[in-house]
Amino acid sequence: MSGKPVASGATPFEAPPETQVRQVRDALLREFGELIDISDLANKPPNEREQSLLSRALAALAVRDLTGCESAAAAEAVIDGRDDIGIDAVATDESASHLWLVQSKWSDKGRARFELADALKFIEGLRYVDARKFDRFNIRFQNLADQVAAVLSNPGSKITLVTAVMRTDPLARDVVQRLSDAQDEFNQLGNILDQRSYLARDIWEVVRNDFTEPPIALTVRMQDYVKITEPYEAFQGLVSVADIAAWYDDHEDRLFDRNIRKPLGITQVNQGLIDTLADEPHNFWFFNNGITLLCDTLAPDYFSRATRSPVALKLDGASVVNGAQTVHAIHRASRKDAAAIGDGYVTVRVISLTNCPAGFADAVTTATNTQNRVERRDFVALDPVQRAIREDFLLSLQKTYTVKRGEPEPSPESGCSVEVAATALACAYRNSDFAVRSKRGIDLLWEQGTQGAYQLLFNAQDRPSAHQVWRSVLVLREIDATLHRTAKSRQARAEAIVERGDRLIAHIVFQALDLDGIDEPDTDWDAVLTQVPNAVERATAWLVHHVDAEFGQSSLVSSTLADPDRCRTLAGLVLADLKRGVPVPDLPLEYRIVKIPKQQRRPNAVPTLIDARVLADGTPLTYRAAGRPEREAMAAWLAEDPSRGSATWVNQRVRPVLWAADGKRYSPSGLVQEMWRLAGWSKAPVAAQGPSRWYVSGGKSLWALARETLASLSDDPDEDA
Structure with a gap:
């Protein structure tokens, strides 16, 4: 594709x-x-x-x-x-x-x-x-x-x-x-x-x-500055944190349009910045790396050149390319107590792009992002291909395509993120290797180089159109929905095969469907989507059959479906059977007959995830109510402040959830109960299953991640029996 x-x-x-x-x-x-x-x-x-x-x-x-x-x-x-x-x-x-x-x-x-x-x-x-x-x-x-x-x-x-x-x-x-x-x-x-x-x-x-915001005009009041004129014009000096808070008040996240990511919310690093501003604003300069601004043009207004008094830099097309977390932390601290941060200063570097060579802005952005951990996917935001896809989404589909880490995930009907798009394109690719990689971890899809997944999925000379990306996402969502809907009909080894092989199944379905018109705006895509459920059910049955037939019923499901060579073999066999149209084999009785499951102790999600290091510090979490009564009780309160439904993960056994609304840490269940209390939900349950209400990007709860982690670490021979 x-x-x-x-x-x-x-x-x-x-x-x-x-x-x-x-x-x-x-x-x-x-x-x-x-x-x-x-x-x-x-x-x-x-x-x-x-x-x-x-x-x-x-x-x-x-x-x-x-x-x-x-x-x-x-x-x-x-x-x-x-x-x-x-x-x-x-x-x-x-x-x-x-x-x-x-x-x-x-x-x-x-x-x-x-x-x-x-x-x-x-x-x-x-x-x-x-x-x-x-x-x-x-x-x-x-x-x-x-x-x-x-x-x-x-x-x-x-x-x-x-x-x-x-x-x-x-x-x-x-x-x-x-x-x-x-x-x-x-x-x-x-x-x-x-x-x-x-x-x-x-x-x-x-x-x-019509879809483009006007460039930002910014005035930077700087003292104790140094001016550089060669090879490019730049200033570096001290700027009041109160001024920086005002920048964000005026422009919000548009300040970071050139940055590789949006503010990441409340991470431990960012909470430390806020605490320093609140408790020791005079020390903020010593504890912070500073902020880098790029601008299209720069006009200095000197109060007095002779005395080295402050300078007011009038910038057009301004953007913070390093220090987004610092700016965001300053803004949050100012909202809590504007007077308390009045003594704080931060080093600001301003670079004018006038007379700079092509690519210089991206090079500066890449080189300066080091304070919070930078992931490979962050640099995807600098790729002009991604900017072109985002623009194509707006113009062709009137939908949102988010690229930067920290941007909120669009609702399913309004768009998708680059992570969702990359997963869909990986499953749709002509061989199964990228689908297998996507199952092992989304980070593997950002690999660069001639054989890297990113270069092949988002090729600059043959980039996917908005229609292709969006329709691939719709197909993948329908595949996942069908697998979820039919999950109750499978158990034992069949359940394990589908759970571990869902991305391989998606790859097979993509290859089996007629997607010739995926780029054509007038193609009736709803008609294509109606074919997905049947294709999924047939592909699933054939995959279970061939895993057992080709590698034996005693083969380990996890290792079989993580092996690229075996997955290529399985995909070829299933696609051949689908093409021949022969009857789908019935699942063995032990895969279909519902057994009384062994009573297992409910896993403790927090230590399970921490011991296995499943989540990195700062991983965004989103609250989802469990059931209609809870949704109705919480909806208005959450809508008043979007930060109430957001948190980040901290690898601490006690209170690992850092709430964006107040910057404090809680246990998953403790935070849910506190949210119920603040929302005034009078009919809230006595206890909350918090891990099942906090979700990571990709749609899995902490509880589901803990179950997957336990299953992958289990030595129980019944898993693949």
């Missing part, structure tokens, strides 16, 4: 032209579909009506981009129709000093025609406007005539001819020449007329920018 080759005219890190056209089309219909008047086209065929709607919406998009008006106002500027005299939209500014005349052409293929006749008609419309022959135009123009007249009556006004043409090739030379001749003619007595052209990529950038 891989994305389509990148077409000419696009870098490997942005959507190819045909995808850009589709993304623009979707955006025009979404934004202007209910706003553009096409009542005059009621008798036209549906396809012709839609093409006219898109052309008019394109004119409205240009108006909105040029004037900054709302979409409804831009739609009102469209006059396209009978007697438009080559003008599709008319717009003016609030000061009646600028008039824009727009002609637009749409093509679903990105090959719209704008010929000499179109240019001549456009110029004819301009002449009628200049001569105040408004009566020649249709009623839509008449509604705007007073605004047009006001601009023309203004001695300092300007007129801009705007062409918005959905085509990748430049306009023809004779068209450009005629428009230039008109400009020269009108400008004989002054600079009155100019031109603006939107081609396919320009139009796509307008749509893309």
